[in-house]
Amino acid sequence: MNELIQELVKTYGPSGVEDQIRAVIRDLVAPLADEVQVDAMGSLIVHKAGNGHGERIALMAHMDEIGVMVTYIDEKGFLRFTSIGGVNPLTCIGNRVAFANGVVGVIGIEQKRNDPRDVPTLKELFIDVGATGREDCPVGVGDAGVFSRPFVSQGTRRISKAMDDRIGCAVLIETLRRLEQTPHDLYFVFSVQEEVGLRGARTSAFGINPDLAIAVDVTGTGDTPESYPMAVELGQGPAVKVQDRGMIASPIVRDRLIQSAQKAGVPYQLEVLERGTTDAAAIQLVRAGVPAGCLSIPTRYVHSPSEMVDIRDVENSVTLLLTLLSEA
Amino acid sequence: MILSILKELSEAIGLSGDEEAVRQIVVNAIRDHVDDFTVDTMGNVLAFKRGTAEKPLRVMLSAHMDEVGLMVVGHDSKGGLKIATVGGIDVRLLPGSVVLVGAERLPGVIGLKPVHLLEDNEENKVTKLDRLVVDIGATSQSEAKKLAPPGTYIAFSTSFRELGPTVSGKAFDDRAGCAVLIALLQGERFPHDIHAAFTVQEEVGLRGAQVVAYTLDPDCAFVLEGTIADDIPKEKDESPTTELGKGPAITVMDRTVIADRRLVRLLTDTAQSLNIPYQFKQPGIGGTDAGSIHLTRSGVPSITVAVPCRYIHSPVGLLHRADLEHTIQLMRSSLSALSHQTLNREK
Numbered sequence: 001m002n003e004l005i006q007e008l009v010k011t012y013g014p015s016g017v018e019d020q021i022r023a024v025i026r027d028l029v030a031p032l033a034d035e036v037q038v039d040a041m042g043s044l045i046v047h048k049a050g051n052g053h054g055e056r057i058a059l060m061a062h063m064d065e066i067g068v069m070v071t072y073i074d075e076k077g078f079l080r081f082t083s084i085g086g087v088n089p090l091t092c093i094g095n096r097v098a099f100a101n102g103v104v105g106v107i108g109i110e111q112k113r114n115d116p117r118d119v120p121t122l123k124e125l126f127i128d129v130g131a132t133g134r135e136d137c138p139v140g141v142g143d144a145g146v147f148s149r150p151f152v153s154q155g156t157r158r159i160s161k162a163m164d165d166r167i168g169c170a171v172l173i174e175t176l177r178r179l180e181q182t183p184h185d186l187y188f189v190f191s192v193q194e195e196v197g198l199r200g201a202r203t204s205a206f207g208i209n210p211d212l213a214i215a216v217d218v219t220g221t222g223d224t225p226e227s228y229p230m231a232v233e234l235g236q237g238p239a240v241k242v243q244d245r246g247m248i249a250s251p252i253v254r255d256r257l258i259q260s261a262q263k264a265g266v267p268y269q270l271e272v273l274e275r276g277t278t279d280a281a282a283i284q285l286v287r288a289g290v291p292a293g294c295l296s297i298p299t300r301y302v303h304s305p306s307e308m309v310d311i312r313d314v315e316n317s318v319t320l321l322l323t324l325l326s327e328a
Numbered sequence: 329m330i331l332s333i334l335k336e337l338s339e340a341i342g343l344s345g346d347e348e349a350v351r352q353i354v355v356n357a358i359r360d361h362v363d364d365f366t367v368d369t370m371g372n373v374l375a376f377k378r379g380t381a382e383k384p385l386r387v388m389l390s391a392h393m394d395e396v397g398l399m400v401v402g403h404d405s406k407g408g409l410k411i412a413t414v415g416g417i418d419v420r421l422l423p424g425s426v427v428l429v430g431a432e433r434l435p436g437v438i439g440l441k442p443v444h445l446l447e448d449n450e451e452n453k454v455t456k457l458d459r460l461v462v463d464i465g466a467t468s469q470s471e472a473k474k475l476a477p478p479g480t481y482i483a484f485s486t487s488f489r490e491l492g493p494t495v496s497g498k499a500f501d502d503r504a505g506c507a508v509l510i511a512l513l514q515g516e517r518f519p520h521d522i523h524a525a526f527t528v529q530e531e532v533g534l535r536g537a538q539v540v541a542y543t544l545d546p547d548c549a550f551v552l553e554g555t556i557a558d559d560i561p562k563e564k565d566e567s568p569t570t571e572l573g574k575g576p577a578i579t580v581m582d583r584t585v586i587a588d589r590r591l592v593r594l595l596t597d598t599a600q601s602l603n604i605p606y607q608f609k610q611p612g613i614g615g616t617d618a619g620s621i622h623l624t625r626s627g628v629p630s631i632t633v634a635v636p637c638r639y640i641h642s643p644v645g646l647l648h649r650a651d652l653e654h655t656i657q658l659m660r661s662s663l664s665a666l667s668h669q670t671l672n673r674e675k
Contacts, residue, residue: 016586019673038673041627069581069611072567080567082612084581141608142580142592193586203627 008166014067054183058210061168062194077131085195097145147305163307168216201279215280219296235310237267241294246277253293260324266316335488338497373526381519388546391505392530398482407472408461415531484643504554537617541624555634570636575605579632584619588629
């Protein structure tokens with residue numbers, strides 16, 4: 001799976017500009033699908049037909065990643081920017097961003113600040129693409145950049161930018177690859193604009209109108225020094241979401257995920273996330289309501305350019321989903 | 329012509345939830361130029377102008393009719409009206425304002441104690457909303473209650489004026505958008521079916537547009553706005569959000585929507601080919617009806633195009649006539665250039 005993960009994480013795809021990542025995923029899934037569609041917002045919907053006796057199930061992972069958008073170019077060619085999704089100013093300084101055209105910029109910080117010990121705001125940061133003025137600046141206002149970091153595989157850990165949520169995309173693609181038979185009518189959805197407010201999930205769920213939905217996304221952990229208390233650890237198995245800030249998981253979906261883990265003989269953890277939410281929160285409230293839950297990949301340093309997962313959790317997520325989808 | 333309708337719209341009073349006066353102006357201006365129109369349950373005006381193409385797209389154009397202002401929430405013992413804001417208003421702008429109260433347009437003022445009576449450093453403090461009252465000359469609490477019961481709307485009293493190449497007036501957010509939309513409807517037919525929406529309650533949460541988009545279920549949507557121009561001199565070399573006289577402002581991303589990139593390209597390609605000036609609105613700022621429209625049903629590719637206006641959400645704004653004209657021109661040309669191919673992703 002390393003190769004798949006690597007290809008997904010390195011591809012450019014900030015919220016709202018998912019064309020490149022959609023093309024990559026489309027090429028990977030098209031041979032495995034009965035039908036591939038792109039909806040009005042840009043989400044990729046991969047249909048795999050069942051035998052007519054199962055349920056209409058949507059599995060969703062978001063393609064988009066957090067990033068930055070240029071808001072202004074000053075006289076000297078420095079770029080001011082705003083965030084696309086939740087970007088922490090502390091992880092910005094000294095980091096690099098890459099734009100759709102391949103241009104790379106370095107994030108710098110204003111030196112004359114009131115108190116240099118204060119956490120900076122994004123307004124105090126700027127991007128340097130090596131331009132000397134507006135005329136030779138290779139990017140423009142409205143252009144979007146993503147954090148730029150190479151993929152690292154070390155022991156069982158995998159480290160990269162955009163693990164949120166390309167790791168979920170990888171789980172969905174691998175599940176689709178290994179799925180031999182299913183009674184269910186399956187929709188693998190690679191959604192857009194999750195990071196800016198679960199937007200693609202809402203509209204694609206409306207279009208699909210599923211009987212049941214499972215989001216596959218990253219979640220935080222409580223296993224780093226002095227972290228907030230959270231009973232999820234890296235490498236201890238996929239996490240079955242109980243609740244987060246945006247949703248209480250449907251007990252039907254939660255229990256099916258747990259039973260599938262038990263049946264498949266894979267370890268699992270129960271997740272209560274106090275900050276953040278996923279596409280499942282939006283899906284749950286579409287139309288007359290959809291029973292929705294979430295299978296989470298424990299991830300350290302979420303929304304930093306170095307998000308870390310454990311490959312065993314990723315593999316076990318695939319095994320769990322295969323068990324769930326193979327049975328009526 | 330565009331200025332006379334803008335003047336009429338600007339001087340009309342229509343706060344969120346009370347858009348009737350604006351609705352009447354809109355309906356009178358468009359009724360002879362559209363194939364059909366209705367007013368929906370929330371008060372949105374929906375107008376239909378059939379396209380000339382064989383297979384027309386369903387194109388939604390929207391502008392909101394409502395404006396920000398104040399509402400009576402209580403009365404003090406001397407006959408002053410206690411107030412709350414309707415939509416986003418900077419309270420610092422209120423003292424000294426001249427206002428019109430209720431459907432009868434009772435004149436009122438918002439005062440502060442005279443400069444002579446200020447105590448130490450008081451002039452550097454903002455008077456909070458709960459310390460301000462609207463004075464309508466009532467001499468008792470009971471008289472004030474009778475003249476302006478709780479729930480009465482209060483609007484700024486601002487005349488429309490022409491200042492060289494610019495005009496000033498109130499409520500350009502979004503009467504400027506309404507004027508643009510009226511001008512588009514009054515012109516020739518477009519290739520595509522135009523579903524125009526003059527929406528209500530944008531300023532309190534993009535509410536009217538949500539139900540309109542559900543009703544219309546369009547193929548794409550263009551939201552016409554009056555937006556922030558912050559081009560006054562600054563200490564730092566930083567974004568003016570938009571600038572007066574630099575052409576229509578195209579939204580790439582704001583707090584509520586990421587514009588559909590295909591529609592961004594349609595507008596910029598059109599502008600470039602016809603030499604129409606345009607600018608991008610500083611990304612990440614504000615929000616418009618596009619925020620609710622694009623999330624409707626299974627999704628609507630959406631974008632916002634705006635006339636830059638200085639001092640929006642205040643008693644008086646100022647815009648450049650050329651921006652108004654260029655916005656109409658850009659929209660008219662882009663709507664003519666719009667095709668099924670524009671929205672086709674598999675090019």
